[in-house]
Amino acid sequence: MLLAIDCGNTNTVFSIWDGQEFIATWRTATEWQRTADQYYVWLSTLMKFQKVEADITDVIISSTVPRVVFNLRVLADRYFNTRPMVVGKPECLLPVDVRVDEGTAVGPDRLVNTVAGYDLYGPDLIVVDFGTATTFDVVAADGAYVGGVIAPGVNLSLEALHNAAAALPHVDITQPQRVVGTNTVTCMQSGVFWGYVGLVREICARIKAERERDMRVVATGGLAPLFQQAADLFDEYQDDLTMHGLTVIYKYNKELADK
Ligand SMILES: Nc1ncnc2c1ncn2[C@@H]1O[C@H](COP(=O)(O)OP(=O)(O)OP(=O)(O)O)[C@@H](O)[C@H]1O
Ligand SMILES: CC(C)(CO)[C@@H](O)C(=O)NCCC(=O)O
Ligand SMILES: [K+]
Known part of the structure; x- marks a missing residue:
């Protein structure tokens, strides 16, 4: 299953997608200091509490706050044993063309x-x-x-x-x-x-x-x-x-x- 993470400047949203639908969604305040271990404690507690059974094999991240990406990468690597896709990185391709001024890093x-x-x-x-x-x-x-x-x-x-x-x-x-x-x-x-x-x-x-x-x-x-x-x-x-x-x-x- 996919863990999709949308990190905004105010809030970060985590959703689990089973290939058909989102089976759970949780929101937390964005704090760049939060570590991978803290994310995992929070996530796994909510999963247990809501009896969400999900075998997370893939992670995708969109982050408007560059500093949080490091800890989210560690989360994916350490707890889900996967390299996350990070939107905006060259290896994550988009299905559409982006026509903006050269050198612009669109959010x-x-x-x-x-x-x-x-x-x-x-x-x-x-x-x-x-x-x-x-x-x-x-x-x-x-x-x-x-x-x-x-x-x-x-x-x-x-x-x-x-x-x-x-x-x-x-x-x-x-x-x-x-x-x-x-x-x-x-x-x-x-x-x-x-x-x-x-x-x-x-x-x-x-x-x-x-x-x-x-x-x-x-x-x-x-x-x-x-x-x-x-x-x-x-x-x-x-x-x-x-x-x-x-x-x-x-x-x-x-x-x-x-x-
Ligand atoms: N009537 C309302 N008054 C104030 N806030 C509201 C109201 N309805 C919804 N909200 C807030 O709108 C926000 C919606 O979150 P959304 O993901 O759209 O943006 P955000 O989290 O504030 O920004 P970002 O994605 O940039 O971090 C939530 O924080 C929610 O509490
Ligand atoms: C504009 C915001 C803050 C909206 O979340 C984000 O998309 C961002 O930081 N953008 C970078 C600059 C740009 O989109 O051109
Ligand atoms: K948003």
Whole structure:
């Protein structure tokens, strides 16, 4: 079975894929200091607790934090006796072309998202991921990755206000009842929530105009449903899009190796 690891700047998600479906998914905060032994204690405890019986033979990793890759490699080697595939490394091939400026190290999560989007929905896509940053990534008519947009994440925007202004509290994102807030918290929520609705609309409209075609907008990330409730921003929502992309890339490389 495959252990797929999606390491973002805030959270790291581990999923076990049995070849047909994900049989378990666990999330932990991303901390580069965590050792392979710590990961394994955590993983094996959860597996026992949830009675997940999985013989992990393969590991694939996408990490936006380069420093964590070392310990995840050791985890794969020491506890699962396998060399992991690491998205973004030359030996891990992608089933699509990547057409960006030479020397650009595109975040592996962005590449994985577009591979997943293309696999599920076909070409001419905008994939929006609400993670630490909010990313928009474009899949062309031939499935190639052709670039995108990086915007500050929703929670990051709220944190930035709190960190920079002494009188602004820590606030969680929610859809405010009104646009005009009548206290500090609702004023901040309104700025970020409605500002974000506008940001997503404008960026998607401009991408479509620039590419001179209609494109499907696919969203992923925990906050996407909150925005979709308020405005019709997305055509599709796929909660485990990045994980799906990891399985597609795994299969692609496995088939190449078996040839
Ligand atoms: N209504 C909400 N308010 C605040 N946070 C929410 C809400 N709904 C979901 N979330 C959060 O959204 C996050 C979704 O995780 P996701 O993997 O999309 O991004 P992330 O882990 O924050 O970023 P990264 O992948 O860059 O580490 C989770 O941390 C979850 O707690
Ligand atoms: C933009 C983030 C932080 C989104 O997770 C990640 O994809 C990343 O660190 N990217 C590197 C730069 C780039 O994608 O061009
Ligand atoms: K993510």
